[in-house]
Amino acid sequence: MRVIALLRRRPIEAAWGTFAAANLVAMGLWPSWETIPFHFIWISLTLVYGFRVWRVTATYLTLGVVVAATGALILQDAFIGQQLWGELFEVPLMSAMFLAMVWHARRRHEALAVVERQAAQRASLLERQERFLHDASHELRTPVTIARGHLEVLRRTNGNPAPEIDVALDELERIEQILERLLLLAKADQPDFVVLEEVDVEPFLEDVFMRWSEVAPRAWLLGVLASGKLAVDPDGLRCALDALLENAVKYTETGDLIEVRSRAANGGVVIEIEDGGCGISEDALTHIWDRFARADAARTRAHGGVGLGLAIVDAICKAHGGRCTVRVNGDTTTFALFLPHLRTLLRAHPAHVAELLRNS
Template identity: 40%
Template sequence: MVNLVAMWRFPEGETIPFHFVWISIALVFGVNSWPLAGMLTALGAVTASTGFLMLDQATRGEIRFEETAEVPLMAAVFLVMVWHVRGRQRALEELQRVAALERQRAETQDLFVRLGSHELRTSITVARGYVELIRSAHEDQQTDEDAGIVLDELGKLDRLTGGLTTLMRLDSPVSTPPIDFDAFLERLVRRWVPVADRQWSCESRVGTVLANPERLQAAMDSLLENAIAFTQNGDRITVRAWIAPPGFHIEVADTGRGIAEEHLAHIFERSWSTRHGDPRGGTGLGLAIVRAAVEARGGKVSVVSSPGAGTKFTLRIPDAVPDAPRHTTNFPPPQANPAGVHPGAAGQAP
């Protein structure tokens, strides 16, 4: 209103209050979300009032008639601004809607996997107990073989549910206390030595690092299980770790049959091996766990392999705190391992 009065009282300087009128309405529209009808009403009122004043001044010869063209031009500029702002508001609302749906989906998936894994593991434990009872109550060879098949399938289900639970846990924040990585890595590899007749070696000169041992164990167990699956008796599996600022690297290499080049781009996808008929019969979650665990820490995982030349995985993990000397261990040949013995801790699936 003040600017309209200024336009009427000072026709020779109407340009400044005229533009202040339009700046004011633009600012008000930018601060408040107007409904379309209210916006058009305000635009019509401003256009009519400023247009009337300028047309009256042009008629009396106080300004040139060409200057009245500013009124429709400013109205057009305002409409363009309104179109842009409303489009942006719609885009933001859509993003918020999609984000809310994604959060709900993630929460539902997390709840489903956690409850499903718990219920499945309970049923698997009960079923395994009854199969063992049946096996012990019948001494004939056929029953023993059938029970062995059932127990093997139950073991696969148990590893699958454990892998799913591990993947879900990788999305949640965890503590990263300082750990003696060299001792941790030696203990971890030693657990796998009785499982397979391989030439095992472990070399580490990392020292103390800030890391979550459960996530590291999940990633390393998956890599070592993968190395065993792709090697045969007598092949070598080597685990190395070293400082590489700003973090440290872990390498798991084997002299097994290797991986075809066309498969390397897909091996970290969830369930990829299952979809493509991997003869190992795995769940396809192992290498997905590796990537998720490393990337959750801000690191990267890479693989180099070719058929007949073995495979080498490298984990690049940031933020190491070195303070210990190099440690190397060559493990003795494994002893005979009973069928079905798993090196992982209770409830931990690689």
């Protein structure tokens, strides 16, 4: 019963065993043709082992049985003169070829096992990191909110201007923003990270542009916008654009150009945000999408942030099946977001908001 159960668990080995036994019978019945079933046995053994790497004991036991059975039949036929004695050299030759296959297959099997272990460890590490980010961000929000509330009460009841309280409130607000972004990044791998709905690209970008054009005194320009319906998460896209425009404001001065434009491409839309600020060094381009990365490590904390904005942009784009890129030409930096699934595409034309801004 145990043998039958084993054969049921290993149908390939059972089929090969039956095939090998039939060929051994053929070697015994037709000695003059025995080299054909002999090679069938060895070739099929090598093929089976290539698919099913056995344990060392089972491998050498199987090899020993095949060597003994085929060698005995050839030796018997050589004694009675039906085979040449030189045919016996086929047995060690085929054994050596099979052992070479065993060596390569085991190395490949061990390499795959190492890769799988490393992948599992990396996945476990990423899962623990995401859990830590989520838990830490969630747990820190309560004490930050409490501290902010006490400081605001203290400022109202103090009666006198207190710059220290204003600084503390600004820092708490900054911490709250960091916690919100950490929570957002912690959800990046969740299946419900983005909830798609159809958005009209042109008015959506106009709304984002109008909000930011009132924030900072820059030379704001709304360029040509592509028309059409885009399947996106509107909150996620707005968050990504806000992060890019916040960066553009940070690294530009009063009067510098910041342009928002879009165009249809490859069945989707490319949204570009260009600024004429200080640019990005080539060394920084390779890691600006990483979490906590900064374009310039020497920047002050107030100016450079903590390096989560572009990581959020990257996560949101990838969750939509898109991608984000950046190109630098001197002091001009252009971030481009490609998002797929644009439909009902009409002729691209300048937005009427740009005309309103020029006439105002």
